Each structure stands twice: as C-alpha cells, then as structure tokens.
Amino acid sequence: MTPDEESIVAQQAASPEAHLFRSFWMAGFECSCQINSAGVRLDMTSALQHDVYAAEDYRRIREMGMAVARDGLRWHLIDRGGRYDWSSWLAMLDAASEAGVQVIWDLCHYGWPHDVDIFSRDFLERFGGFVAEAARIHLERTGAPGFWAPVNEINFFTWAATRDLMFPYAFGRDGELKRQLVRAVLTCVDPAVLAPELAGRAFDEALLAELPADVDPCGERGEFHTFVWDAPGFRAPIDIEVGEVVERDGFVFCDVGLA
Numbered sequence: 001m002t003p004d005e006e007s008i009v010a011q012q013a014a015s016p017e018a019h020l021f022r023s024f025w026m027a028g029f030e031c032s033c034q035i036n037s038a039g040v041r042l043d044m045t046s047a048l049q050h051d052v053y054a055a056e057d058y059r060r061i062r063e064m065g066m067a068v069a070r071d072g073l074r075w076h077l078i079d080r081g082g083r084y085d086w087s088s089w090l091a092m093l094d095a096a097s098e099a100g101v102q103v104i105w106d107l108c109h110y111g112w113p114h115d116v117d118i119f120s121r122d123f124l125e126r127f128g129g130f131v132a133e134a135a136r137i138h139l140e141r142t143g144a145p146g147f148w149a150p151v152n153e154i155n156f157f158t159w160a161a162t163r164d165l166m167f168p169y170a171f172g173r174d175g176e177l178k179r180q181l182v183r184a185v186l187t188c189v190d191p192a193v194l195a196p197e198l199a200g201r202a203f204d205e206a207l208l209a210e211l212p213a214d215v216d217p218c219g220e221r222g223e224f225h226t227f228v229w230d231a232p233g234f235r236a237p238i239d240i241e242v243g244e245v246v247e248r249d250g251f252v253f254c255d256v257g258l259a
Contacts, residue, residue, distance in 0.1 A: 022067035022102045029057065031072030033111030035167035041111070045074060054092040058099035070149070071096070072106035079113045079130055086137060097142045104147040105138075107131055107233065110157055110166060118161075118168060119180060127232040150233030154181050155218050175205040184226035185242060189252050193223050200242040200254035227256045 030044040045051050050071075061069060077088045096103045108127065116123050131150060138146035151157070158181070160166040162174045170177060184203040189196060193215055201207050203226050208217055215223045230237035243255035 022100070023065065025066045025068075026104075027061040027064075027066045027069040029069060029071045031074070031106055031109050033072075033074050033076055033109060035111070037165050039167075041076070043074065043077075045072065051088065051092060055095035055099065058096050058101045062099055062101065067100060068102045068104070069096070070106065071103045072109045072152075073134060074111065075108055075127075075130055076111045076113050079126065081113075081115060082126065082129070084130070084133060089134075090137075090141070093138065093141060102147065104149055105134070106149045106152045107134065108150065109152040110161075119170075119173075119176065123180070124232050128235055131233045132235060148233070150231060151181050154178065157181075175208070179204065181232060182228055183230040183237070184228045185240070185254070185256060186224050187227045187254050187256055188225040190223050191247070191250075191252050196245070196247070196252040198224070199245050199252045 029050050030048060031050075032044045033042055035041050050057055058069070061067075071092065073089050078084055078086055093103075107130070112118060112123065113126065116126055127150075131148070135146055135148070138144075155178075157166070158174055158178045161168060162170045162172065162177060164171075182203075186199055186201050186203060186207070189199045193212070198207065198210070211217060215221075219225060227240070229240050239259040240256050241259040243257055245252060245254045247253075
C-alpha cells in the first residue's frame with residue numbers, strides 16, 4: 001500500500017464505529033463453483049486466474065479507489081472429507097490483507113464437497129464446522145474478524161438447483177432445499193399488501209402458498225422482513241419465541257426474543 005492508503009486504513013481501523021466498510025464502492029470477483037447442467041464442476045476463481053493474480057487484482061481495485069470486495073472460498077477444494085486444506089485460500093487472504101482490501105467472503109457459492117448430500121444433516125454439520133474454522137483462521141491470520149456471506153443467493157440457488165441448471169437437479173424439492181438453507185419468521189409486514197396476522201408466522205411453504213400473486217415471495221419490494229433463526233452457517237439454532245405484535249409507522253411488527 002502507498003503511505004496515503006495506509007493512513008486511510010489506519011484511520012478507519014481506529015474508528016470502526018464511523019465506517020463499517022473501508023470504501024463506499026465495492027469490487028467483486030466471480031467465485032461460483034457449481035456443477036453445471038452438463039455435470040461439470042466449475043471453478044470460476046481458477047478459470048479467471050484470480051487465485052494466481054489475487055495480489056495484482058487487489059492492488060488494481062485499490063488504484064480505482066475501492067477498498068472493499070466480494071470474493072470467495074472454494075469449500076469443495078478446502079474440505080477433504082472433513083479435513084481441511086486451506087492452501088487455495090490463504091494466499092488470497094494474505095494478498096487482500098497486504099493490499100488493505102476488506103473482503104466479504106462467500107463460503108458456499110453454489111458448490112460443496114462431493115461426498116456431502118445437501119439434504120442431509122451432515123451437510124449442516126460439515127458446513128458449520130467449515131464456517132467456524134474459516135472464521136478462526138481469518139482472525140488469527142489477519143488480527144481482525146471477517147465479513148461473511150455464508151450461502152450465496154439462497155433464492156436463486158434454490159430455483160436453479162431444483163431444475164436442470166445446477167446440481168443436484170432436485171426437481172420438485174424447492175421448499176425442502178430452501179428450508180435446509182434458512183429458517184426464519186416474519187418480523188414485519190406491510191399491511192397495505194399483506195394481512196397483519198402474518199406477522200410472527202414461520203417463513204415456510206404454507207406461508208408462501210398464502211401470499212397474494214402480486215407479492216414477491218422473497219419480500220424484495222418491502223412487503224415483509226424476516227428474522228433468520230437457523231441456517232447452515234449457524235453453530236446451533238437460535239432458540240426464539242414470538243412475542244407481541246404491534247402496529248407502528250404504517251407497518252405491523254412482531255417482537256422476537258430469546259426463549
């Protein structure tokens with residue numbers, strides 16, 4: 001880093017409450033690693049040679065005024081039957097740290113170890129162990145906690161992976177796959193488009209079946225908001241209880257607390 005860049009990073013590190021991220025603009029490096037419709041494992045990090053030129057790539061985005069990036073670990077390369085080989089990630093992690101780039105790391109970008117059934121309990125346990133170990137290594141190696149995107153684009157992935165676009169080609173298992181990846185309750189609804197009594201309901205197939213046709217099933221237009229209480233990246237589910245429902249500022253809110 002140049003002296004000016006080091007000064008900026010040092011200032012932001014000294015006052016993290018003022019700047020959660022080091023720059024407004026964020027770069028992104030393609031890191032998908034799914035098995036495609038032809039049954040071929042993709043590795044976009046390798047295809048773009050970002051693993052080879054990571055240090056140069058990070059320096060270039062700093063030259064463009066960006067100090068934050070999305071990037072990814074390749075779980076299928078790191079996890080060898082429950083044993084970890086971090087060599088495919090450590091050089092990238094070190095390069096980002098050296099360049100002063102704050103990375104939001106994808107942990108599962110459509111790909112997972114070949115010996116794990118995504119619908120099994122083993123998937124949750126293996127992924128939880130992988131996430132915890134990645135977080136530990138990041139902290140030990142950089143001296144700072146990491147930023148993470150545990151499962152990339154759950155809604156799109158569920159859609160593609162339950163058709164012939166992406167492994168496991170699980171036709172008809174949309175709801176089952178989504179529930180495997182995230183469990184949530186509705187904590188806020190817009191009563192202009194949804195019934196107020198949906199606040200506090202579980203985000204599941206029954207609720208999705210009740211949504212009006214013009215409501216986005218992901219709440220992308222602000223129709224509702226959720227609290228996620230379980231996902232593969234969690235060490236254990238959060239034991240919650242649904243509390244009081246109140247209307248405030250034109251929206252209906254449901255309190256969620258620890259059980």
